[in-house]
Amino acid sequence: MIGKSTSRFGWRVVLVLACLIAWGVAMRESSTRRPGISNNKNQTGEHSAVLSGFEPVMSRISVGSPAPSVHSATAVELPDGTIRAYWFGGSREGASDVAIWGAALSGGAWSTPEVVVERDQVSRGTRRLVRKLGNPVAYVGADGRVTLFVVSVSLGGWSGSSINRLVLDPEGRKVVSMNRLVASPILNLGTLVRGAALAGGPGEVLLPAYHETIKKFPQLLRVGREGKVLTRGGPAVRGNLFQPWMLESLEAGWELFLRRGEGMEAKVYHSRTEGPDWSDPVAIPVANPNAGISALRLADGSLLLAANPDPDSRENLVLLRAAEPSGPWEAVFTVDTSGREEDEKDLNRVEYSYPWLMTDREGTVHLFYTWNRREIRHWRIGQDRLTVRKEGLRE
Amino acid sequence: MTPGALILSDLAHVLLLVTLLSHLGRKFAGDHLGRRRGALIGFALGAALSVLPGEGNPAFYTRAILGDPGALGWILLLHWLSWTVRDRPLLSTKELRWLAMAALTGAILIYPASLGVPGAPDFYQADFGGFALPTAMMGFGLICLWRGYLAAAAGIVFGLLLYGLDLHESANLWDSLIDFPSVVASVVILVKWARAHQRLRAERDRASLPAS
Numbered sequence: 001m002i003g004k005s006t007s008r009f010g011w012r013v014v015l016v017l018a019c020l021i022a023w024g025v026a027m028r029e030s031s032t033r034r035p036g037i038s039n040n041k042n043q044t045g046e047h048s049a050v051l052s053g054f055e056p057v058m059s060r061i062s063v064g065s066p067a068p069s070v071h072s073a074t075a076v077e078l079p080d081g082t083i084r085a086y087w088f089g090g091s092r093e094g095a096s097d098v099a100i101w102g103a104a105l106s107g108g109a110w111s112t113p114e115v116v117v118e119r120d121q122v123s124r125g126t127r128r129l130v131r132k133l134g135n136p137v138a139y140v141g142a143d144g145r146v147t148l149f150v151v152s153v154s155l156g157g158w159s160g161s162s163i164n165r166l167v168l169d170p171e172g173r174k175v176v177s178m179n180r181l182v183a184s185p186i187l188n189l190g191t192l193v194r195g196a197a198l199a200g201g202p203g204e205v206l207l208p209a210y211h212e213t214i215k216k217f218p219q220l221l222r223v224g225r226e227g228k229v230l231t232r233g234g235p236a237v238r239g240n241l242f243q244p245w246m247l248e249s250l251e252a253g254w255e256l257f258l259r260r261g262e263g264m265e266a267k268v269y270h271s272r273t274e275g276p277d278w279s280d281p282v283a284i285p286v287a288n289p290n291a292g293i294s295a296l297r298l299a300d301g302s303l304l305l306a307a308n309p310d311p312d313s314r315e316n317l318v319l320l321r322a323a324e325p326s327g328p329w330e331a332v333f334t335v336d337t338s339g340r341e342e343d344e345k346d347l348n349r350v351e352y353s354y355p356w357l358m359t360d361r362e363g364t365v366h367l368f369y370t371w372n373r374r375e376i377r378h379w380r381i382g383q384d385r386l387t388v389r390k391e392g393l394r395e
Numbered sequence: 396m397t398p399g400a401l402i403l404s405d406l407a408h409v410l411l412l413v414t415l416l417s418h419l420g421r422k423f424a425g426d427h428l429g430r431r432r433g434a435l436i437g438f439a440l441g442a443a444l445s446v447l448p449g450e451g452n453p454a455f456y457t458r459a460i461l462g463d464p465g466a467l468g469w470i471l472l473l474h475w476l477s478w479t480v481r482d483r484p485l486l487s488t489k490e491l492r493w494l495a496m497a498a499l500t501g502a503i504l505i506y507p508a509s510l511g512v513p514g515a516p517d518f519y520q521a522d523f524g525g526f527a528l529p530t531a532m533m534g535f536g537l538i539c540l541w542r543g544y545l546a547a548a549a550g551i552v553f554g555l556l557l558y559g560l561d562l563h564e565s566a567n568l569w570d571s572l573i574d575f576p577s578v579v580a581s582v583v584i585l586v587k588w589a590r591a592h593q594r595l596r597a598e599r600d601r602a603s604l605p606a607s
Contacts, residue, residue: 012540018552019540025532025559026568029523078524124449127404130461154459179396182565184509187575188462215511228566232520238513 007196046069049335050076056333056385061085061103061110062372068343069093071353072099072135072194072292073368073376075172076172077360079144082106084172085368086116086136094157098133098310100150102173103183119363122152122164126133129154134161138172139197139205148170149181149207151192159213165227179227185313189213194292196243196358208244208256216240216261235278239263245295247303249273255325256281257295257305259288268293270325277360285327286320287311296357296365298383304325304328306355306367316368317352332386335369335379346370359383397602398456399562403465407472408454411464413441421479434480457544466554467498467577470546490544492588495581497535503579505569528568529555 032304061073067089075085083105088099102116123130134151141147148166150159163181168174183191189214190213198206203225218241220234234244240261249255253273259280260267266283267290272281286307291314294306298321305320309331319333335352346349356368367379396404420437421430428436444453464472471494474485486494507515521527536551557563557571565571 008543008545011545013484015540015545015548015552017539019533019555022536022552022555022559023529026529026555027526027530027559029559029561030526030529030568032524048404123455127455129450129456180564182462182567183569183573185505185569185573186509188565189461211509211511213510217511224566226561228564230524232517236513237511309409360605386438 008329011313013193022313025277028115037244056381058101059110059380061106061113061376063085067091067099067101067113069095069373070376071370071373073356073370074136074148074196075299075353075356075358075366075368076136076140076146077136077138078146078172081361083360083366085136085376086138086144087138087368087370088133092151093373094132094134096132100133100148103173110378114173114174116148116168117150117166119152121175122150122166122178125166125175126152126164126180128180131155134158135192137193137195137197139207141203142199142206144170146177147197147205149193149197156188158192160189161212162188163191163207163209165223167227180376181221181223181227181229182220183209183219183229183232184211184213187212191219194243194354195294196356198246198248206246209245210242210244212242217241218242218244218256218258219243220256221288222258229361230319233278235281237269239265241269241281243292247295247297250297250301257284257293257325259290260291261290267291267311272325284325284329286329289313290355294355294357294367296359298359298365298386299363302384304332304357304365304386306357306369308353313349314351314353315349317355319365319367319381319386333381335367344372396564397561398458399560400463400564403557404458404564405454407464407469408457409442410469410472410476411446411457411461412445412453413438414472414479416441416444417476417479427481431480438476438480461576462574463571464556465563465572465574465577466550467494467572467581468574469553470494470550471577474546486546487514488588490547491584493539493542493544494547494550495584495588498573498578498581499585501569501573517566525568528570529558530576533570534569 001133069092070089072089073087077083086102088098089101099118101113103113104111119130119133130152134152137149139147146168150164151161152164153161166175169176182188190211191209193209195208196317200206200222205223207221207223209221211217217237218234219232221229222231224230241258243259245257247255255272258269267288268284268286269281270284271279272280286305287309289312291308296304302323308314309318317335318331320329321332322329330363351372354370358366363383364383371377417434421434424433461498478484504520508517515584532551536548540601541550554572
C-alpha cells in the first residue's frame with residue numbers, strides 16, 4: 001500500500017517536472033513564431049518598374065489531347081527572365097487524371113507543355129490518398145526556387161480540399177519535395193488557393209487562401225520556411241466572399257480584392273488593413289458574374305483588375321483600370337471580342353475565365369486565362385498601352 | 396515534416412488501426428474464442444496490416460481522412476486499446492469526463508471562427524505562436540496532477556512536446572492537443588454520461604416516492 005502511494009507520488013513529481021519542461025519547450029517554439037499577417041510588411045514598396053511599349057500580343061498554350069480540359073493558370077518569372085506558367089488539365093475538371101501542367105516562355109516562344117506533377121505523385125509525397133487535383137498557385141522565392149501551392153481533394157468535393165506545398169527544381173519543371181499545409185482544425189478540410197502569393201518574412205510566403213466547407217470566406221496564410229502555416233488571418237466577412245487577391249497598399253499594409261459567390265449582390269469586394277485589423281469588405285463598381293478575378297498594381301500606383309464585365313456570363317474578359325478601388329473603373333483592354341473564332345462555333349457556351357495577371361521585371365503586363373476550358377491563353381501588354389480601350393489583336 | 400513527426404504520424408495510425416481491429420476482434424470473435432483472445436487476434440491483424448507498403452497500408456487512407464491526431468487522440472486510443480486488450484482502462488471515468496469537457500471547451504473556442512462564423516474570435520489563429528495556451532495547458536496539467544489524473548497530465552505534457560519539438564504536421568498548438576475525431580468522441584462520452592446521470596436521478600426520484 002505504502003509502496004503504491006510512494007510510486008504514485010514519484011510519478012506526480014516526475015510529471016510536474018515534465019509539465020514545466022514541456023511548457024518551456026512550447027514557449028520557446030512560440031517565441032520563434034512571427035506576428036499576424038496584417039502587422040507585417042516586408043516588401044519594399046517599389047512597384048514593378050518601368051513602362052514598356054509592347055503592342056498587345058497573344059500567345060496560346062495548348063496541351064493537346066492528353067489534357068482536353070484545362071483551367072486555372074498561374075505564372076511566375078524565374079531569375080533568368082523566363083516566364084513559367086502552370087495550370088491543371090485532364091479529361092475534365094475534378095477527374096482523377098487531372099495533373100498540373102507547365103510550360104515556359106523564353107525568347108518569345110512557349111515550350112511544349114509537360115506534366116509537372118500528377119495526382120499519384122502528390123498521394124505518395126503526402127503519404128495519403130489524393131483523389132483529385134485543382135488550382136495551382138506559383139510563387140518564386142528570393143532564392144529563385146518555384147513553390148507550387150496546389151489544391152487537392154481526398155474526400156468529397158472541392159469543399160473538402162486541402163493545400164499542398166510543392167517545391168520545384170531550379171528550372172521549375174519537376175517536384176523536389178512536398179508537404180500538406182494544415183490550415184484548419186476541422187479535419188484540415190475546405191481550404192483552397194487561387195490568388196497570387198506574396199513575400200512574407202525571410203523565407204516566408206503570404207498565401208491568400210480561402211475556405212469553403214460551409215461558408216466561403218478568405219483566409220490569409222503565412223507559410224514558413226519549413227512549409228508549415230504559421231499564422232492565418234483576414235477580414236471577417238458576411239456572405240460568400242472568397243478567392244482573395246492580395247496587393248501591397250500604397251500606404252503601409254495590404255489590400256484584398258474578393259470574388260462574391262451566388263446571389264444577386266455586387267460581385268467584387270475590396271478590403272484593406274487598418275492597423276492590425278481588416279476593414280469590412282465593401283462592394284466596388286465592377287460587374288462580374290460570380291467568376292474568378294485577378295488584380296495588379298501598376299508602376300504608377302494605379303490598379304488593374306481582370307474581370308468578366310457581364311453580370312451573367314463569362315463570354316467577355318476585360319482589364320479595368322482605376323486609381324482607387326472605389327473607382328471609377330475604366331475598361332482599358334478587352335480580350336477576344338472581335339467576333340467568335342471558327343473553333344468556338346461548336347461551343348454551347350463561350351467562356352473566358354480565371355484570369356491571372358502579373359508583371360515581369362520590364363514592367364510588361366502578362367495576362368493568362370482559360371479559353372473555353374480548352375486552352376490556356378496568354379497576352380503580353382505594355383503598361384503604357386493600358387490607358388484607352390483597345391481591342392485584342394491576334395498573333 | 397521532421398523525421399520525428401513522420402515516425403509519430405506512422406505510430407499514431409498504427410495505434411488507430413490496432414485499436415479498431417482489437418475492438419472488432421473482441422466484439423465479433425469474442426463469443427467463440429474469448430473476448431481477450433479475439434482482441435489480441437485483432438491487434439495482431441492490425442499490426443500486420445500496418446507494415447504493408449504504399450496504398451496497401453490502411454494509414455494511407457486514415458491519414459487522408461483524419462490527418463494526424465493530437466495528444467487527446469493518442470490518450471483516447473491508448474485508453475480504448477488498454478480496455479480492449481487488457482480489460483483495464485487507462486483513464487478513470489472521472490478523468491475521461493474531465494478530458495472530454497476540456498476538449499469540448501477547446502472545440503467551442505476554435506471551431507466557430509474556423510467555419511467562418513461572423514464575429515467569432517479566432518482562438519486558433521491566436522495559438523500559432525501564442526504564449527497564453529502553453530501556459531494555460533501547463534496550469535491545466537498541474538490541476539490534473541493535483542486531482543490525481545496522471546494519464547491526463549502525461550497527455551498534456553505529450554501535447555506540449557508535440558508542438559514544442561515540431562513533432563506534429565501542424566504548427567498550431569491546438570492541433571497538437573485536440574483533433575476533430577477526439578472532439579466527436581468527447582461529445583459521445585459526455586452525452587453518455589449525461590444520459591446515465593439523468594437515468595440515475597430518475598431512478599432515485601422514483602425510489603424516494605412514497606408507495607401508494
